[in-house]
Amino acid sequence: MHSALIYTDAYVNYQYSDSHPLKPYRLRLTHALMQSYGLLQLPQSCVRETVPAAQAELELFHTPEYLQVLQAAGAGKRTIPYDRYGLGPGDNPIFPGMYTWSQLCAGGALQATRLVASREVDVAFHVAGGLHHGRPDHASGFCYVNDLAIAITELVQQGYRVAYIDVDVHHGDGVQAAFYDTDRVLTISLHESGRFLFPGTGFVEEIGVGQGQGYAVNLPFPPGTDDALFSEGFAAIVPPLVEAYKPDVVVTQLVVDTFHDDPLAHGELTTAGFVAVLQHLKTLAPRWIATGGGGYNLTNVARAWTLAWGMMNDVEIPDALPEGVLPLLRQAGYEGRTLRDPASPTSQARHNRLRVEVHAAIAYLEWHVFPIHGIH
Ligand SMILES: [Zn+2]
Secondary structure: OOEEEEEOHHHHHOOOOOOOOOOOHHHHHHHHHHHHOOOOOOOOEEEEEOOOOOHHHHOOOOOHHHHHHHHHHHOOOOOOOHHHHOOOOOOOOOOOOHHHHHHHHHHHHHHHHHHHHOOOOOEEEEOOOOOOOOOOOOOEOOEOOOHHHHHHHHHHHOOOOEEEEEOOOOOOHHHHHHOOOOOOEEEEEEEEOOOOOOOOOOOOOOOOOHHHOOOEEEEEEOOOOEHHHHHHHHHHHHHHHHHHHOOOEEEEEOOOOOEOOOOOOOOEEOHHHHHHHHHHHHHHOOOEEEEOOOOOOHHHHHHHHHHHHHHHOOOOOOOEOOHHHHHHHHHOOOOOOEOOOOOOOOOHHHHHHHHHHHHHHHHHHHHHOHHHHOOO
């Protein structure tokens, strides 16, 4: 078997709140779009129903105390000082079943990990994962548990070398912090600069400590970054480092809140930039655990991750959306009839101005991090 998609319809039973930007419905929409293209019945590919993680598995990264609090919150217990754990009105609201939701998010990551580690598949895609802000003892940035840190911890315990690549518009702070002092995990995050965006970290100078020095890598981009600039930054940093590091497994977070019409950030990417990055990732990752993550324009999520799943399976997907799925996409706000975004005109002057900033960051990494990996 070549690939596995980890999915359950049960995701939509959980709602952060009516007004919260993270909508589990986008996962069903993604599944529906993949299905409409016939991508869920491919030879050499399977769909696995998500299995919730056990508490002991969540404890690979999270404290028992925090997990108890999460469980109590999800069950409606009101007497705990939840704000101490990052829970409450705002980013991480308390909602019924939030513990089970978290078990599903973490469980899917472990399933993907085990399928890839055992060589049952070469690539596993866990669309409900990618919760890269979660901390051991508190929730952060819509992430109650950190499925990535849980999965990578299991891989490290089994002796694997792991490269983690994060293309979310927000810095992957939770995963970076989890492995900041070790060389067993290379974390690379490409994101909008912390000067402008949550969580306010991920500066180029953050390169790890002790044994981990040179094994945390950050490439911040200015607001307004487009396809060409993002691909250029990615190509300059990620392939040389991953090739030098020689990981056993590559874990990626494939969020699309970098897109031009995402409501939470200021990126200018389109599906073309996303596909360009995916093409690189594919060659770097013979054993690949892919996760979703955020993405607050629901139909961007569905279209981009359908493209990603097609690429993982070497299927060229026609651009015309199947008629049957159009009403669902319309309902979710998409007026187009194509899977891919139309080419967006870029302003050369703006591109050149932003490019200077990105090149300064690349130069910093080439000077301070590349030599640690023997790249000169
Ligand atoms: Zn994000």
